[in-house]
Amino acid sequence: DVIFVVAAYLSAYNARAHGVHDYITSLMFNSPAGLSDAMDLAKMLAVLEMAAELETLDFRVWRQTRTGLLSYPVDSDLARAHLAVSVYLQMALKPHIIHVVGYTEADHAATASEVIESCKLARRAIENALRGQPDMTHDPAVQFRKEELLREARVTLDVISSLSPANISDPLTDVTTLTQAVRWGILDAPQLGNNPHARGEVVSRIDSRGACIAIDPKSGQPIDETARLAMLAF
Incomplete structure (x- = not known):
């Protein structure tokens, strides 16, 4: 977890140093897959707090979250549930962008219809969170x-x-x-x-x-x- 935070900071730091004005910080949850939701959230909050120290009028940090690819179960029903739960947790960070990882990825590359289904699952989790998610942070x-x-x-x-x-x-x-x-x-x-x-x-x-x-x-x-x-x- 510590190295993840350090690497994320170095990435943002170097982006700013090399003239980037709008920086997307990628926050991959469930990696490694054994992390608890609480500790996963804590890790991402640490990344964002350090990145915030770099922000200026000329350097803006945009939050992009995603589910860890290797965390998905092979069972499709369990994988659907995992996608929805992960996205709901990600919403605690108030992300600007959500990268939806298809629920089938542990078994096969998602087809077009499965990508659409995954996005519907994610959208429902997002809508639920926006209606009044408790502040887990x-x-x-x-x-x-x-x-x-x-x-x-x-x-x-x-x-x-x-x-x-x-x-x-x-x-x-x-x-x-x-x-x-x-x-x-x-x-x-x-x-x-x-x-x-x-x-x-x-x-x-x-x-x-x-x-x-x-x-x-x-x-x-x-x-x-x-x-x-x-x-x-x-």
């Missing part, structure tokens, strides 16, 4: 996790910034610095294990809250970003 567990992710993300961003030499005015847009952050495992993911340009050594799990956290690969105990980064040799 104020849930204490959601807010606690959001603040936790903000703190952890800033630790990682500070470490990335510290990699560059003094003559680099903006480390977070420097190609060499960002490349080192990936090669040295600061920006890492388990799926990068076979990538020659990354480490893929970070180990994660879904905790009792439904949050995706880093763990010590030897003890299996949860670790924060300070501890994880201290394990890296760079």
